[in-house]
Amino acid sequence: MDWGMANRLAQLIQPDGRCVFMPVDHGYFQGPTRDLEQPGRTLEPLLPYTDAVFITRGALRSCVDPARAKPIILRVSGGTSMVGKDLANEGITTSLEEAVRLNVAALGMSIFVGTDYEKESLLNLARLVDDAERCGIPVMAVTAVGKELEKRDARYLSLCCRIAAELGARVVKTYWCEGFEAVVRGCPVPVVMAGGPQVDTELEVFQFVHDGIQKGAIGVNLGRNIWQNEFPVAMMKAIRAIVHQDATSEEALERYNSAKSEKVAL
Numbered sequence: 310m311d312w313g314m315a316n317r318l319a320q321l322i323q324p325d326g327r328c329v330f331m332p333v334d335h336g337y338f339q340g341p342t343r344d345l346e347q348p349g350r351t352l353e354p355l356l357p358y359t360d361a362v363f364i365t366r367g368a369l370r371s372c373v374d375p376a377r378a379k380p381i382i383l384r385v386s387g388g389t390s391m392v393g394k395d396l397a398n399e400g401i402t403t404s405l406e407e408a409v410r411l412n413v414a415a416l417g418m419s420i421f422v423g424t425d426y427e428k429e430s431l432l433n434l435a436r437l438v439d440d441a442e443r444c445g446i447p448v449m450a451v452t453a454v455g456k457e458l459e460k461r462d463a464r465y466l467s468l469c470c471r472i473a474a475e476l477g478a479r480v481v482k483t484y485w486c487e488g489f490e491a492v493v494r495g496c497p498v499p500v501v502m503a504g505g506p507q508v509d510t511e512l513e514v515f516q517f518v519h520d521g522i523q524k525g526a527i528g529v530n531l532g533r534n535i536w537q538n539e540f541p542v543a544m545m546k547a548i549r550a551i552v553h554q555d556a557t558s559e560e561a562l563e564r565y566n567s568a569k570s571e572k573v574a575l
């Protein structure tokens with residue numbers, strides 16, 4: 310592997326082989342998502358606990374201090390919105406030259422397997438990998454489901470992850486699901502888990518993150534379940550304990566509860 314590629318991957322994946330990515334890219338199709346109305350404010354307290362930030366170029370330039378940034382995974386697909394005809398009809402929104410100018414550690418884009426735009430999104434991924442690999446930049450593929458959250462099962466996600474890896478993604482971001490071990494087993498590159506919409510309790514988040522890590526995911530790219538929580542920093546500390554210290558979900562809950570009181574004590 311070329312030095313540049315190895316160096317960028319090492320910025321993302323920590324020496325223990327694990328990672329906690331912080332996605333704040335939701336605005337690129339959702340607009341000002343709850344608790345992400347001002348991405349800079351959302352991100353600020355979480356940065357110390359974040360291994361890399363998943364973000365668009367616009368939010369990066371306007372909301373993140375270049376002197377204090379963490380490694381950046383640049384979201385480079387888009388062109389659709391929640392109120393448009395079809396979320397799957399994405400294109401590549403950002404040039405490679407721009408990514409190099411922004412000194413990013415990786416690029417991220419969505420694929421929409423099984424939709425009318427399957428072929429376009431997969432060929433976009435293949436072309437992006439061709440171009441990015443020439444510059445030593447890894448691509449993270451996102452197995453997007455759009456509004457169809459019920460698609461998140463092991464059979465479908467295994468298909469998406471494997472295709473993304475075959476097309477050259479260096480990392481694949483997917484959802485946790487029942488039978489997650491099949492998703493990881495069928496994917497020859499590292500898998501990270503997204504969270505989707507906020508779930509009912511913190512323990513549920515810790516349980517699926519723990520299960521996913523035990524079944525072979527290398528980490529998370531978890532947004533709403535962290536920054537829409539009442540205590541986002543406490544959530545980050547608890548999630549880091551699972552990912553980087555192999556804490557159980559119960560231990561993570563204790564960590565969360567004690568971090569909440571740390572905040573109150575301040």
Ligand code: 5RP
Binds near residue numbers: 363
């Ligand atoms: C949004 C994304 C997000 O990065 C991804 O869904 C992770 O965030 P969350 O945990 O909130 O689902 O790709 O398009």
